[in-house]
Amino acid sequence: MLAFMAREMEINVRPIFSTPLLVFTVPDHEQINAQLRRAILEREASTPAYSDYEVVGWSSPHDLSMLDWAGEPLKRLFEPVIEVATQVTEFSERAPGTAGRRPGWQVVEVWSNVQRKGGSNAAHPHPGSFWSGVYYVDVGDISPDSKCGGELQLFDPRGCLPRMLAPYLRYAMPELHDAGRNISFSPTAGQCVMFPGWLFHAVATYTGTAPRISVAFNLDPVLTAK
Structure with missing residues (x-):
């Protein structure tokens, strides 16, 4: 309620144009992570990094070849991922x-x-994909205080426009304080994060010593002909 000229008016505030960010912990992630960590670090040691201008670090090819060399734990990882995509x-x-x-x-x-x-x-x-995501096998030295960096950064799809037009103003509702900003997400091992493929995202510079290991993916719907 808002007091206005000795009267009360009810204001119905509805945040609109929301962007979904799905965060969930994968069942049996301890076992999955132990197997994936071993397979990925072995691959890193034996195979040159895939050429990707966006990445400072090691990355495998952006295709389906990982399904072969990572094997069963990767298939187990995608069972709940596919289920979540189906539900939402x-x-x-x-x-x-x-x-x-x-x-x-x-x-x-x-x-x-x-x-x-x-x-x-x-x-x-990630152009062309409806859902994109990242799964955290080992977060290394990432912590909520961000001292070692490595956070997932998600950018307002409206860009900096809300802040450029009125840098000294913001909406008086906490759920709208992120307008024009980027959001930093500090993951834990076993967590999976999914978001629309069109959402710009990044990884902050990581300064820890233990390896930060993740699995990124893109999902498309299965469309059957009539």
């Missing part, structure tokens, strides 16, 4: 006869990243 997505009214139904999902790209001291990822989106 449905066909729109523009899909005749399927509106409200939920599509199936498939992994179209998956790759691993290993970042050591000085590693980072420049800001980028």
